[in-house]
Amino acid sequence: MSLANKTKKTTKLSKPTSSLAPTPSPITFWASFLQTFKDIFTDSGVVLMLLIAPVIYGFFYPWPYSNEAVNHVPVGIIDNDNSTLSHTIVRYASASPQLDTQRFVNEQAAKQAMWTDDIAGYMIIPSGLEQQVLSGKAASVSVLGNGGYFILNKNVQLGFLQAVSTVSAGIEVKKNVAQGAYLGTAASNTQAVPLQIIPLYNQTEGYGAYVVPAVAILIMQQTLLMAAAMLIGTWYEQRRHATSIRGWLGRIMALSALSFIVGCFYYGWAFELHHYPRGENMLGSLLFLALFCPTVATLGCLLGLWFRQRERSLQVLIFSSLPLFFISGYPWPANQLPEVLQVIRWLVPTTPGLNMSVQMNQMGASVAQVATGFYALAGLWALYFILLLAFRWRSDDKRTRY
Amino acid sequence: MTRLTEAFVRSAAYERRFLAKNPWDLAMIVWIPLATVLLIWWIFSQTQITDLPIGVIDQDHSPMANTLTRYLEASPDITIANFYSSPAAAKDAILQRDIYALVIIPEDFSRNILSSKPAPIILQVNAQYGTHSGIIQKSVQSVAGTLSAGVEIQRFIKQGMAPSQAAIAYSPISIQRTSLFNATTNYQQFLASTVIPALLHILAMVIGATTIGRELRDKRLGRWYRFIDNKRNDLSPIENDTLNVNKVNNKQAATNIISLKKSSLSVLGFGLAGKYCWPTLAFSLWAVLALWLATLQDSIAISSLLATYIGLVLLMVLSFWLGAIFTLASFSLRAGLSATGFISAPSYAFAGVTFPYIAISEGAQHWSDVLPLTHYLKLHIAQLQMHAPIAISLPIVYSLALATMVTMLLTALLTKRALHHPERWGAR
Numbered sequence: 001m002s003l004a005n006k007t008k009k010t011t012k013l014s015k016p017t018s019s020l021a022p023t024p025s026p027i028t029f030w031a032s033f034l035q036t037f038k039d040i041f042t043d044s045g046v047v048l049m050l051l052i053a054p055v056i057y058g059f060f061y062p063w064p065y066s067n068e069a070v071n072h073v074p075v076g077i078i079d080n081d082n083s084t085l086s087h088t089i090v091r092y093a094s095a096s097p098q099l100d101t102q103r104f105v106n107e108q109a110a111k112q113a114m115w116t117d118d119i120a121g122y123m124i125i126p127s128g129l130e131q132q133v134l135s136g137k138a139a140s141v142s143v144l145g146n147g148g149y150f151i152l153n154k155n156v157q158l159g160f161l162q163a164v165s166t167v168s169a170g171i172e173v174k175k176n177v178a179q180g181a182y183l184g185t186a187a188s189n190t191q192a193v194p195l196q197i198i199p200l201y202n203q204t205e206g207y208g209a210y211v212v213p214a215v216a217i218l219i220m221q222q223t224l225l226m227a228a229a230m231l232i233g234t235w236y237e238q239r240r241h242a243t244s245i246r247g248w249l250g251r252i253m254a255l256s257a258l259s260f261i262v263g264c265f266y267y268g269w270a271f272e273l274h275h276y277p278r279g280e281n282m283l284g285s286l287l288f289l290a291l292f293c294p295t296v297a298t299l300g301c302l303l304g305l306w307f308r309q310r311e312r313s314l315q316v317l318i319f320s321s322l323p324l325f326f327i328s329g330y331p332w333p334a335n336q337l338p339e340v341l342q343v344i345r346w347l348v349p350t351t352p353g354l355n356m357s358v359q360m361n362q363m364g365a366s367v368a369q370v371a372t373g374f375y376a377l378a379g380l381w382a383l384y385f386i387l388l389l390a391f392r393w394r395s396d397d398k399r400t401r402y
Numbered sequence: 403m404t405r406l407t408e409a410f411v412r413s414a415a416y417e418r419r420f421l422a423k424n425p426w427d428l429a430m431i432v433w434i435p436l437a438t439v440l441l442i443w444w445i446f447s448q449t450q451i452t453d454l455p456i457g458v459i460d461q462d463h464s465p466m467a468n469t470l471t472r473y474l475e476a477s478p479d480i481t482i483a484n485f486y487s488s489p490a491a492a493k494d495a496i497l498q499r500d501i502y503a504l505v506i507i508p509e510d511f512s513r514n515i516l517s518s519k520p521a522p523i524i525l526q527v528n529a530q531y532g533t534h535s536g537i538i539q540k541s542v543q544s545v546a547g548t549l550s551a552g553v554e555i556q557r558f559i560k561q562g563m564a565p566s567q568a569a570i571a572y573s574p575i576s577i578q579r580t581s582l583f584n585a586t587t588n589y590q591q592f593l594a595s596t597v598i599p600a601l602l603h604i605l606a607m608v609i610g611a612t613t614i615g616r617e618l619r620d621k622r623l624g625r626w627y628r629f630i631d632n633k634r635n636d637l638s639p640i641e642n643d644t645l646n647v648n649k650v651n652n653k654q655a656a657t658n659i660i661s662l663k664k665s666s667l668s669v670l671g672f673g674l675a676g677k678y679c680w681p682t683l684a685f686s687l688w689a690v691l692a693l694w695l696a697t698l699q700d701s702i703a704i705s706s707l708l709a710t711y712i713g714l715v716l717l718m719v720l721s722f723w724l725g726a727i728f729t730l731a732s733f734s735l736r737a738g739l740s741a742t743g744f745i746s747a748p749s750y751a752f753a754g755v756t757f758p759y760i761a762i763s764e765g766a767q768h769w770s771d772v773l774p775l776t777h778y779l780k781l782h783i784a785q786l787q788m789h790a791p792i793a794i795s796l797p798i799v800y801s802l803a804l805a806t807m808v809t810m811l812l813t814a815l816l817t818k819r820a821l822h823h824p825e826r827w828g829a830r
Contacts (some may be wrong), residue, residue, distance in 0.1 A: 037450050045736045045830065053744065060744075064752050073760065089575075114582070115790035117759070117780065121582075133574050136567070140576040147581035148787040150592055155538070158577055164577050169575040192515060192553035193470075194522045195546040197539055199529035200496065207757050208533035226743075229735075232830075277530070310830055311619070312426060314739035315612055319438065321747050322597060326445050331533055332589075336448045341828040342696045355499065365497040392463045 025243040032243060032250030039231065040258065045310070046234075050227035050255070053355040054262045057219045058270035065208030066274070071156040072100040076110040076122035079103065085128035089141070089167050093123065098159035114146055114362070121145035121156030123164075133171060151207075201277055201363045209276045213362050214330045216266045217354045221296050222321050224259045228300025229313030233257075236308045248388060252301060256293035267361060280364030287367060288360060291377045292353045298384040300350065305391045328354045352376040405631075406672040415631040417613070421680060427612065431684045435605050439598050439688055441761055443695050446594040450587065451537050455483035457492050457501040464512035470523065472550060474505060479541040496526075502534040503527040505542060509583055538606030560828055583787045588699075591787065593756075595696035596779055599714060600750040603775050606718045607711045607742045609681045614817065615673075615735030620708025621827040623820055627665055630673040665821050671814045678722050685718040705792050706785040709799055716802040721746075723809035724774075730816035734829040747774045755783070774805065 026032045041045050064103035077093060079086050094101040102119070104110040110122040124142045141164055145156035202209045232251075235241040243251070265284055271278035281286070300313075307313055326332050327345040334342060345351045356373035359365040367374070410454045421428045458474070460467050475482050483501050486492040495501045506524040514521035524541050551572055558568035577638050584591045617623040693711055728745075729738025752770040754762060762770055781798040784790040820826075 003457070008518060045740070048740060056450070056744075057748075061748055061751065064762040064770070065757060066763040066766070067761055070758055070761040073758075075808065115788055115794050117784075119821050120574050121759070122758075129575070136570060138576070139574065142578045142580065144580045144582050147584035148592070148783045149755070149758055150587065151756070152760075153581055154540075157581075161579070164575055167576040168573055172571065177792055184706060191520065192557075193546050193552040194520050194550075195543055196522050196524045198524060198526045198544075199535065200526055201528060201530040202532070203529065205529045205535070207532065207761075210530065211751075211757075213530075217551055253575055307426075311612070311615075311735050312740055314736065314743060315430060316426070316434070317748055318608055318739070318743040318749070319434070319601055322601055322604075322750060323438065323441055323445070326442070326593075326597075330531070332445070332593075333451055333454060333534060335453070338444055338447055341445065358530060359499065363497055363528070369494065369497045 004007060012343050013231055016204055025247060026242050026250075027244040027247045029246045029250040029253070033245040033254045036231075036251045039235075040227075040254065043231065046227050046231050049223050049230060049314075051262065054219055054223045055265060056214070057223075058266060061215060061219065062208050062274050063268075065212065068206030068208055069149055070155055070207070071097055073098060073101065073121075073152055073159065074100045074119045075156055075159070076113060076119045077101050078105070078106045078107055078110060078122060078124045080127040081125045081129040082127075085130040085133060085167070086125045089125060089164060092163035094371055095158060096163055097160045098155050099143045099163075100393070113166035120149060120152035121160075126303060143325070144380065201280075203277075206276075208274060211331070212274065213271060213276055213278070214328070214354045214358055216270065217292075217357045218321055218325055218350050219352070220259060220262060220266070220292075221350050222322075223262075224296045225295070225300040225303060226313045226317050227295050228255050229304035229317070232301050232304025233307050233312055234310040236305065241305065242392070245389065248301065248385075248392070252294050252297045255297040255300065259293040259297065259363070260289050263293065271361075277362045280362060281360040281366065282362040284365070284367045284370070285357065288353070288356050288370075288374075291374060291381070292349060292357075295349045295353075295377050295381040295384065298381055298388060301387045302384050302391060305388065308326065311376055324348055324350055325354075327351065330354055330358070346376060346382070348379060349380055352380075359388065406668055409630045409669045409672040410676035410679075412677045413626070413673040416629055417625060417677050417680055422769070424787050427616075430605065430609055430612070431681050435602060435685070435688050437455050437693075438601050438605065439691055442594050442598050442601065443590070446590040449587065449590040449793070450478075451533070452478050452501075453481040454479060454534055454538055455501045456480050456483055456485050456503040456505060456538060457486050457495055457540075459486050459489065459492055459506045461509040462507045462511040466512035466515055468512075470505075470507060470545070473540065473545045477541045477545055479537050496528055497526070499528075499531075499734060502531055503538045503542070518557065579737065583789070591696070591699075593608055594784060595692075595748065595786070596753075596755045598692045598695070599717065599778060599782060599798050600753065600775055602685065602692065602714075603717060603721050603749065603778075604742075604746040606681070606685055606721035607725035607746045608739065610678075610722035611729045611738040611742045612725075612735065613677055613681065614726045614813075615729040615738050617724045618729065618733060618820060618827055619735045620829065621824070623817075623827060624824060626677075627670070627673070627821055630676070631665070665818055667818060668812055670808070670817050674726075674814060678719075681722060682715075682719055689714040689718060693786075696782075700786070702733060702786055702789070703792075706789070709792050709795055710782055710785045713778055713781045713795075713799050713802055716799070716806050720802060720809055721772055721805045723806065723813045726801045726813045727809060727816060730813065730820050732829075733820065733823070733826045736830055745773075746775075751777065755779055774802065777802065 026035050040050065077090055079090060090101070093099055104113065104122065107124060107368035112121065113119045114122070124144070126141065129139050129141065143157060143160040145153035147153050199205050232241055251379055267278065267282070303313060307316065327337060327341060328350050334345070337345070356370045359370050421431070423725070424446050456474070458471055460471065471482065483494065486495065492504045496504065505527040506526065508522070508524070511521050512522065523546060525539065527535045527538050528678060554572045555565070555568045558571050559565055563571060581587070689711060693707065693714065697707065725738065725742050728741040729735055732738055732741070751757070751775045752762070752766060752773055755771060759767065759770065777798050781795045784795050785792070
């Protein structure tokens with residue numbers, strides 16, 4: 001560590017006259033609270049991480065998803081039949097809002113276009129299709145989607161399925177009518193058990209509305225962790241990190257108060273701006289923030305004492321967002337994770353936090369319905385705080401040995 | 403020429419000494435990337451999503467309704483966690499995330515079927531959990547389809563049709579649906595294989611920023627340059643004069659500055675290459691590991707594998723230079739790291755893998771085009787999953803190579819500029 005710490009400030013400060021810190025930190029709650037506030041706002045690096053970065057992300061992260069739905073996926077059609085029936089199928093497919101069709105002369109050309117990502121799939125109408133249908137033989141078309149991209153593949157399959165089923169149902173109806181059935185019953189007969197799907201909460205099933213409310217909580221955690229650890233790391237370099245238990249609580253309070261405001265920005269403004277489902281249980285959401293922010297801030301202080309250097313928190317934490325998101329149980333079902341990971345994942349605040357926030361703010365669950373999450377966060381806060389005190393005693397010991 | 407190779411060797415030795423003494427920086431190059439690659443692979447080790455819990459409200463209680471629940475239970479993607487008697491209890495379970503969807507079988511379900519009327523069933527699904535919702539919708543839809551087909555075909559048979567004819571009459575044109583490439587919707591192939599390069603890219607940018615940034619922060623950039631440019635043989639005397647940097651007499655300082663102002667670009671280039679040779683070496687290894695994992699279940703042509711590997715290593719080196727450029731441009735390790743995080747951490751969301759590129763809003767598409775990760779992942783998916791001919795992806799390899807060279811030159815130029823401004827060193 002000695003090699004890295006020779007900044008101007010520390011060289012000035014590194015001639016300890018006694019075991020006391022050069023600028024003793026306030027030890028009462030309010031003095032420490034105010035001192036922390038002052039230090040945060042005189043340090044542009046901490047302000048950037050704690051306040052400015054999450055606000056910028058509130059606009060930047062939802063940006064790619066602003067179209068929300070995936071429509072007009074480019075696809076190819078190879079019509080080897082060239083009949084009235086095949087033309088009808090092509091017409092229905094090009095009318096589909098999910099697809100954006102173009103013709104290809106053969107499969108090779110379509111594959112070529114798929115390799116360069118010009119199309120996401122294609123349909124082959126075999127020659128003799130109309131002939132087979134008219135003579136009552138089994139007939140089929142092939143749909144080939146690019147399994148390398150899941151959402152595109154789904155759109156390709158669904159778009160073609162709907163187009164072909166509509167044409168197919170028309171034939172069925174015609175035949176039934178020809179066999180003497182009444183047109184009304186014949187038409188309604190095409191699906192004996194229709195499925196009525198009611199999407200709850202995210203009713204438009206937008207991608208941004210799905211992913212951003214959860215990522216917002218992850219962004220809050222990551223920026224607060226980095227800011228808190230940066231602040232404490234800087235203080236460590238200046239030997240100002242030591243304080244009393246009340247002093248630590250004041251620091252945590254100051255950091256969480258600012259982070260709480262960032263949370264309100266997301267709940268009150270960012271989600272509103274992008275028309276995401278929001279504010280279903282506002283009181284519960286605020287109660288959540290009131291517990292989540294101190295928990296994360298305490299972990300941030302703990303990491304700061306561990307890293308002991310201003311820039312280390314950025315260096316070590318930047319990459320962690322993606323893995324933490326995947327183990328949170330939100331984008332990837334938690335029961336699919338390896339069993340050991342299903343336990344370890346509870347050591348991070350986002351694991352309960354991200355789901356609680358979505359459940360209350362987007363879905364409208366009551367505080368009682370997410371009680372487990374509150375207990376988990378409270379438990380984590382206690383754990384981090386005990387570790388923080390343990391670290392404090394350890395580093396105090398070290399300091400007296402200098 | 404010996405001056406240049408010596409700059410490389412001396413710079414590499416300088417860096418080796420630093421890494422040996424600083425476990426955190428060594429961990430960033432060795433242990434953290436290794437653990438990350440393995441962790442991501444492990445997260446998706448159960449390659450398919452199965453047994454998502456759903457609930458059922460059966461208001462019909464008929465043999466037909468039982469068949470439906472049996473079909474639902476038989477579907478591998480979902481599992482019936484519970485039967486509910488009241489909508490309130492079911493809603494409570496959805497809000498608590500005990501279940502992610504609710505299938506409601508209305509009370510006139512079997513009567514409608516028997517009287518040849520449509521007998522709808524209702525699926526209420528928690529669409530806020532998009533992954534869960536998509537999979538549940540697909541499986542319940544396919545159960546409903548199977549049930550419909552069975553009912554219809556039975557009806558035709560009752561009307562006196564032969565079973566084989568009945569199937570055709572039910573669906574005159576059937577569809578053969580194929581997913582080319584990743585046919586089994588293997589999430590390890592889809593997510594893990596693409597997330598790993600994204601994370602290595604983030605880590606590489608962070609290392610790029612810190613490797614040069616700490617010299618700026620610790621005001622040792624000049625010491626590093628003098629050391630690699632063959633003026634002194636060991637570090638110790640220099641260590642002394644930098645320690646006393648504030649006290650050094652003006653004459654000495656002036657000569658130091660002059661020697662820095664005359665710094666040679668080619669020496670700097672080789673010196674930087676030496677400084678970054680350890681991370682390059684390490685990340686070349688992690689690239690081998692990443693591609694080995696990505697191609698475990700699949701046999702890939704050696705030329706495709708080689709092209710992807712070269713692409714990945716180029717992406718890593720490019721990331722080093724990008725991180726270095728952000729740091730050198732701002733003269734601050736902290737600012738460089740902030741910029742690195744801002745750009746690299748969300749780059750996977752912009753890369754067009756999970757949310758397709760064509761659906762990304764127009765402005766964001768430009769941003770996506772600027773990110774090197776987008777292009778690498780295009781190459782990665784085309785070569786490793788779509789088995790595309792190598793010629794299709796070669797332009798991406800060439801542009802990555804070009805970008806790497808340009809950014810390296812830029813890094814050298816910015817380092818030269820930084821050497822000219824010792825008064826700006828030490829910024830936090």
